[in-house]
Amino acid sequence: MILNAADVGKDPLIVLQGSKVEMTSVVDVPVGGAMLELRRMDDGFVEQVPMESAGAGRRFSTTFHVLSNMNIAALITMAGNQTVAHLPEKSLEIACTKDEKPTITINEPRPEMGKDTIALSTSTSELKIRASLKDDYGLVSAHLLTDDPNPRPGAAGEKAAAAMVEVHKESFPSGTRAKEFTFTLPFKPEQRRAGNTITVNLDVTTIAISAARRSRARPAALEREKMGTPISKGHRPPPPS
Secondary structure, X not given: OOOOHHHOOOOOEEEEOOOEEEEEEEOOOOOOEEXXXXXXXXXXXXXXXXXXXXXXXXXXXXXXXXXXXXXXXXXXXXXXXXXXXXXXXXXXXXXXXXXXXOEEEEEEOOOOOOOOOEEOOOOOOEEEEEEEEEOOOOEEEEXXXXXXXXXXXXXXXXXXXXOEXXXXXXXXXXXXXXXXXXXXXXXXXXXXXXXOOEEEEEEEEEEOHHHHHOOOOOOOOEEEEEOOOOOEEEXXXXXXX
Protein backbone atom coordinates (compact mmCIF):
# COMPACT_ATOMS: atom_id res chain seq x y z
CA MET A 1 0.00 0.00 0.00
CA ILE A 2 1.33 3.42 -0.97
CA LEU A 3 0.21 6.45 1.02
CA ASN A 4 0.86 10.05 0.01
CA ALA A 5 1.02 12.84 2.58
CA ALA A 6 -2.47 13.94 1.55
CA ASP A 7 -3.86 10.48 2.42
CA VAL A 8 -2.55 10.43 5.99
CA GLY A 9 -5.07 11.41 8.64
CA LYS A 10 -8.19 10.66 6.61
CA ASP A 11 -8.82 7.15 7.95
CA PRO A 12 -6.80 4.86 10.22
CA LEU A 13 -4.97 1.96 8.66
CA ILE A 14 -6.69 -1.23 9.89
CA VAL A 15 -4.25 -4.07 10.71
CA LEU A 16 -4.81 -7.48 12.30
CA GLN A 17 -3.25 -7.85 15.75
CA GLY A 18 0.22 -9.39 15.64
CA SER A 19 0.74 -8.60 11.94
CA LYS A 20 4.25 -7.85 10.78
CA VAL A 21 4.30 -4.55 8.91
CA GLU A 22 7.08 -3.33 6.63
CA MET A 23 7.25 0.43 6.30
CA THR A 24 9.25 2.35 3.72
CA SER A 25 9.58 6.14 3.66
CA VAL A 26 10.85 8.02 0.60
CA VAL A 27 12.05 11.66 0.75
CA ASP A 28 12.82 14.08 -2.08
CA VAL A 29 16.40 14.92 -1.08
CA PRO A 30 19.17 12.83 0.53
CA VAL A 31 19.24 12.95 4.34
CA GLY A 32 21.50 11.54 7.04
CA GLY A 33 19.11 8.89 8.38
CA ALA A 34 15.66 8.06 9.71
CA MET A 35 13.99 6.42 12.68
CA LEU A 36 10.47 5.07 13.01
CA GLU A 37 8.57 6.45 15.99
CA LEU A 38 5.90 4.10 17.41
CA ARG A 39 3.51 5.62 19.94
CA ARG A 40 1.07 3.25 21.64
CA MET A 41 -2.33 4.86 22.09
CA ASP A 42 -3.36 2.82 25.14
CA ASP A 43 -0.56 3.95 27.47
CA GLY A 44 1.39 6.58 25.49
CA PHE A 45 4.60 4.50 25.41
CA VAL A 46 6.98 5.70 22.68
CA GLU A 47 9.60 3.56 20.94
CA GLN A 48 12.03 4.65 18.23
CA VAL A 49 13.31 2.03 15.78
CA PRO A 50 16.24 2.68 13.39
CA MET A 51 15.35 2.51 9.70
CA GLU A 52 17.74 1.03 7.13
CA SER A 53 18.95 3.39 4.42
CA ALA A 54 18.82 2.65 0.70
CA GLY A 55 18.70 4.70 -2.46
CA ALA A 56 21.45 7.19 -1.61
CA GLY A 57 19.85 8.43 1.59
CA ARG A 58 16.38 8.96 0.14
CA ARG A 59 14.71 5.64 0.97
CA PHE A 60 14.39 4.14 4.48
CA SER A 61 12.74 0.92 5.60
CA THR A 62 12.02 -1.09 8.75
CA THR A 63 9.56 -3.67 10.09
CA PHE A 64 7.46 -3.82 13.25
CA HIS A 65 4.62 -5.80 14.79
CA VAL A 66 1.19 -4.32 15.50
CA LEU A 67 0.03 -5.38 18.95
CA SER A 68 -2.31 -2.48 19.81
CA ASN A 69 -3.60 0.81 18.40
CA MET A 70 -0.70 3.13 17.61
CA ASN A 71 0.51 6.22 15.77
CA ILE A 72 3.62 6.00 13.63
CA ALA A 73 5.88 8.52 11.91
CA ALA A 74 9.36 8.70 10.39
CA LEU A 75 11.85 10.97 12.13
CA ILE A 76 14.32 12.35 9.57
CA THR A 77 17.79 13.01 10.96
CA MET A 78 20.92 14.77 9.80
CA ALA A 79 24.49 14.73 11.12
CA GLY A 80 24.68 13.95 14.84
CA ASN A 81 21.25 12.25 14.75
CA GLN A 82 19.55 15.62 15.02
CA THR A 83 15.86 15.32 14.07
CA VAL A 84 15.00 17.79 11.32
CA ALA A 85 11.60 16.54 10.18
CA HIS A 86 8.61 14.52 11.41
CA LEU A 87 6.98 12.73 8.46
CA PRO A 88 4.12 12.85 7.95
CA GLU A 89 3.45 15.99 9.97
CA LYS A 90 0.40 14.24 11.42
CA SER A 91 1.30 10.70 12.46
CA LEU A 92 -0.30 7.77 10.67
CA GLU A 93 -2.90 6.08 12.87
CA ILE A 94 -3.00 2.28 12.92
CA ALA A 95 -6.17 0.63 14.24
CA CYS A 96 -5.42 -2.83 15.61
CA THR A 97 -8.09 -5.52 15.14
CA LYS A 98 -8.01 -7.74 18.23
CA ASP A 99 -7.54 -11.51 18.12
CA GLU A 100 -10.69 -13.10 19.57
CA LYS A 101 -10.57 -16.47 21.29
CA PRO A 102 -11.84 -19.48 19.32
CA THR A 103 -15.33 -20.82 19.92
CA ILE A 104 -16.20 -24.48 20.46
CA THR A 105 -19.86 -25.47 20.35
CA ILE A 106 -20.61 -29.05 21.38
CA ASN A 107 -23.51 -30.35 19.27
CA GLU A 108 -23.41 -33.99 20.38
CA PRO A 109 -23.69 -35.32 23.03
CA ARG A 110 -25.76 -32.74 24.90
CA PRO A 111 -26.43 -33.16 28.63
CA GLU A 112 -29.88 -32.53 30.02
CA MET A 113 -30.64 -28.97 31.06
CA GLY A 114 -28.85 -28.10 34.29
CA LYS A 115 -26.62 -31.18 34.26
CA ASP A 116 -22.99 -31.68 33.27
CA THR A 117 -23.10 -35.49 33.07
CA ILE A 118 -24.54 -37.96 30.59
CA ALA A 119 -25.77 -41.38 31.69
CA LEU A 120 -24.71 -44.27 29.45
CA SER A 121 -25.42 -47.96 29.66
CA THR A 122 -22.60 -50.37 30.59
CA SER A 123 -23.15 -51.90 27.14
CA THR A 124 -22.25 -48.61 25.39
CA SER A 125 -19.03 -49.25 23.50
CA GLU A 126 -18.57 -45.85 21.82
CA LEU A 127 -19.67 -42.22 21.92
CA LYS A 128 -20.12 -39.97 18.89
CA ILE A 129 -18.83 -36.44 19.39
CA ARG A 130 -19.75 -33.54 17.12
CA ALA A 131 -18.64 -29.93 17.58
CA SER A 132 -18.54 -26.67 15.62
CA LEU A 133 -15.14 -24.93 15.79
CA LYS A 134 -14.44 -21.33 14.76
CA ASP A 135 -11.52 -18.88 14.97
CA ASP A 136 -11.03 -15.52 13.31
CA TYR A 137 -7.34 -16.09 12.49
CA GLY A 138 -7.45 -19.78 11.67
CA LEU A 139 -7.78 -23.23 13.20
CA VAL A 140 -4.70 -25.44 13.24
CA SER A 141 -5.89 -28.63 14.95
CA ALA A 142 -8.39 -30.20 17.35
CA HIS A 143 -7.43 -32.45 20.28
CA LEU A 144 -9.71 -34.88 22.08
CA LEU A 145 -8.62 -35.84 25.58
CA THR A 146 -9.88 -38.30 28.20
CA ASP A 147 -8.83 -39.39 31.67
CA ASP A 148 -5.37 -40.93 31.89
CA PRO A 149 -5.88 -44.67 32.55
CA ASN A 150 -2.52 -44.72 34.34
CA PRO A 151 -2.38 -41.51 36.43
CA ARG A 152 0.75 -40.63 38.33
CA PRO A 153 0.60 -41.67 41.97
CA GLY A 154 0.17 -38.83 44.45
CA ALA A 155 2.38 -38.11 47.43
CA ALA A 156 1.91 -40.05 50.64
CA GLY A 157 -1.62 -39.54 51.94
CA GLU A 158 -2.77 -37.81 48.72
CA LYS A 159 -4.90 -38.97 45.83
CA ALA A 160 -3.36 -39.71 42.46
CA ALA A 161 -2.78 -36.59 40.37
CA ALA A 162 -5.56 -35.98 37.84
CA ALA A 163 -4.35 -36.12 34.24
CA MET A 164 -5.74 -36.14 30.71
CA VAL A 165 -4.31 -37.94 27.67
CA GLU A 166 -4.85 -37.18 24.01
CA VAL A 167 -6.77 -39.91 22.21
CA HIS A 168 -7.33 -38.15 18.88
CA LYS A 169 -5.85 -35.24 16.94
CA GLU A 170 -7.14 -33.72 13.72
CA SER A 171 -5.13 -31.15 11.75
CA PHE A 172 -6.77 -28.63 9.42
CA PRO A 173 -5.61 -27.07 6.14
CA SER A 174 -4.11 -23.60 6.25
CA GLY A 175 -6.76 -20.90 6.23
CA THR A 176 -9.46 -22.98 7.95
CA ARG A 177 -11.59 -20.64 10.08
CA ALA A 178 -14.61 -22.89 10.66
CA LYS A 179 -14.78 -26.66 10.94
CA GLU A 180 -17.33 -29.31 11.88
CA PHE A 181 -15.49 -31.78 14.10
CA THR A 182 -16.72 -35.40 14.31
CA PHE A 183 -15.15 -38.33 16.10
CA THR A 184 -16.41 -41.60 17.53
CA LEU A 185 -14.75 -42.28 20.87
CA PRO A 186 -14.45 -46.00 21.72
CA PHE A 187 -14.80 -47.16 25.32
CA LYS A 188 -12.60 -49.96 26.63
CA PRO A 189 -14.25 -52.74 28.67
CA GLU A 190 -12.62 -51.49 31.87
CA GLN A 191 -14.11 -48.05 31.25
CA ARG A 192 -17.65 -49.46 31.10
CA ARG A 193 -17.69 -50.65 34.71
CA ALA A 194 -20.76 -49.73 36.73
CA GLY A 195 -20.18 -46.51 38.66
CA ASN A 196 -17.16 -45.43 36.58
CA THR A 197 -16.91 -41.81 35.42
CA ILE A 198 -15.09 -40.70 32.25
CA THR A 199 -14.19 -37.05 31.61
CA VAL A 200 -13.83 -35.95 27.98
CA ASN A 201 -12.44 -32.58 26.87
CA LEU A 202 -12.06 -31.01 23.44
CA ASP A 203 -9.24 -28.49 22.88
CA VAL A 204 -8.29 -26.56 19.76
CA THR A 205 -4.97 -25.17 18.61
CA THR A 206 -5.21 -21.88 16.72
CA ILE A 207 -2.99 -19.34 15.05
CA ALA A 208 -2.90 -17.22 18.19
CA ILE A 209 -1.55 -13.88 17.09
CA SER A 210 -2.33 -12.64 20.61
CA ALA A 211 0.66 -14.66 21.83
CA ALA A 212 2.75 -11.78 20.49
CA ARG A 213 1.65 -9.72 23.50
CA ARG A 214 3.70 -12.01 25.69
CA SER A 215 6.69 -12.43 23.41
CA ARG A 216 7.50 -10.20 20.46
CA ALA A 217 9.89 -12.85 19.22
CA ARG A 218 6.92 -15.14 18.57
CA PRO A 219 4.28 -13.00 16.85
CA ALA A 220 2.73 -16.00 15.09
CA ALA A 221 3.15 -18.58 17.82
CA LEU A 222 0.65 -21.39 18.18
CA GLU A 223 -1.53 -21.43 21.24
CA ARG A 224 -3.89 -24.13 22.57
CA GLU A 225 -7.22 -22.76 23.73
CA LYS A 226 -9.27 -25.08 25.96
CA MET A 227 -13.03 -24.94 25.77
CA GLY A 228 -14.72 -23.48 28.81
CA THR A 229 -16.90 -26.55 29.47
CA PRO A 230 -15.95 -30.20 29.00
CA ILE A 231 -17.90 -32.19 26.44
CA SER A 232 -19.36 -34.18 29.29
CA LYS A 233 -17.73 -33.85 32.63
CA GLY A 234 -18.55 -37.26 33.91
CA HIS A 235 -19.74 -39.74 31.31
CA ARG A 236 -21.31 -42.36 33.51
CA PRO A 237 -21.75 -45.78 31.89
CA PRO A 238 -24.49 -46.54 34.46
CA PRO A 239 -27.00 -43.87 35.55
CA PRO A 240 -25.25 -41.30 37.75
CA SER A 241 -25.30 -42.16 41.45
